[in-house]
Amino acid sequence: MLKSLLSLFLKPNCSLCDRSADDILCKDCQRQIKSCQFKNPRQFWQGEHPLFAWGEYGGQLKRAIATLKYDKHPELGTYLGQWIGETWIKLPPSFSPKKISVVPIPIHAEKLKQRGFNQADLIAEGFSHMTGYPLIKNGLERIKKTEAMFGLNPTEREKNIKNAFKIGQGLQKPSSLPVLLLDDIYTSGQTVKEAAKTLRSHGVQVLGVVALSTPKLVN
Numbered sequence: 001m002l003k004s005l006l007s008l009f010l011k012p013n014c015s016l017c018d019r020s021a022d023d024i025l026c027k028d029c030q031r032q033i034k035s036c037q038f039k040n041p042r043q044f045w046q047g048e049h050p051l052f053a054w055g056e057y058g059g060q061l062k063r064a065i066a067t068l069k070y071d072k073h074p075e076l077g078t079y080l081g082q083w084i085g086e087t088w089i090k091l092p093p094s095f096s097p098k099k100i101s102v103v104p105i106p107i108h109a110e111k112l113k114q115r116g117f118n119q120a121d122l123i124a125e126g127f128s129h130m131t132g133y134p135l136i137k138n139g140l141e142r143i144k145k146t147e148a149m150f151g152l153n154p155t156e157r158e159k160n161i162k163n164a165f166k167i168g169q170g171l172q173k174p175s176s177l178p179v180l181l182l183d184d185i186y187t188s189g190q191t192v193k194e195a196a197k198t199l200r201s202h203g204v205q206v207l208g209v210v211a212l213s214t215p216k217l218v219n
């Protein structure tokens with residue numbers, strides 16, 4: 001009796017629509033976000049920086065990412081990260097080496113202080129939890145304050161992100177494990193390119209990037 005009463009009070013509301021829910025998200029929001037999911041998350045897994053993208057950046061997925069970051073709902077990050085992990089297990093890219101480590105794209109220390117968390121860390125936690133891949137949270141450090149990539153042209157983007165990273169404490173010692181980068185939104189690929197460059201210059205093998213979302217037309 002007490003237990004059921006307690007569970008009634010402790011029942012969380014949906015992080016997106018605030019209606020009562022059995023999980024982080026109510027069934028309705030889950031369904032709406034899943035409607036943004038790519039049928040083939042491996043469609044961009046090619047070239048020098050292969051991309052595994054869970055869903056299209058738009059609709060409720062876009063809203064969920066904004067809620068996670070700006071309305072401070074960190075629980076959404078780990079939750080959606082688990083969804084990516086489930087998809088990865090079901091539809092892994094063809095190479096699929098057994099041992100991989102996961103390195104989230106870091107945000108600048110000032111932004112971290114402001115926001116309280118790095119959304120990529122949280123998504124990576126959920127992803128690592130599902131896949132069992134070890135997570136190296138501080139594999140990279142962001143040493144340059146960059147502008148949001150949206151609204152910048154390709155040249156500005158390149159300049160904006162140039163030399164933005166340095167190797168973090170987690171990868172000071174040479175690692176034999178190949179790395180998967182992880183980010184919330186993949187836009188032009190410049191961020192990933194720059195992060196991969198930093199890792200490779202320290203002898204770290206970079207397999208590609210896992211992103212929660214990407215606009216349909218990636219350039």
Ligand SMILES: [Zn+2]
Nearest residue numbers: 014017026029
């Ligand atoms: Zn909801």
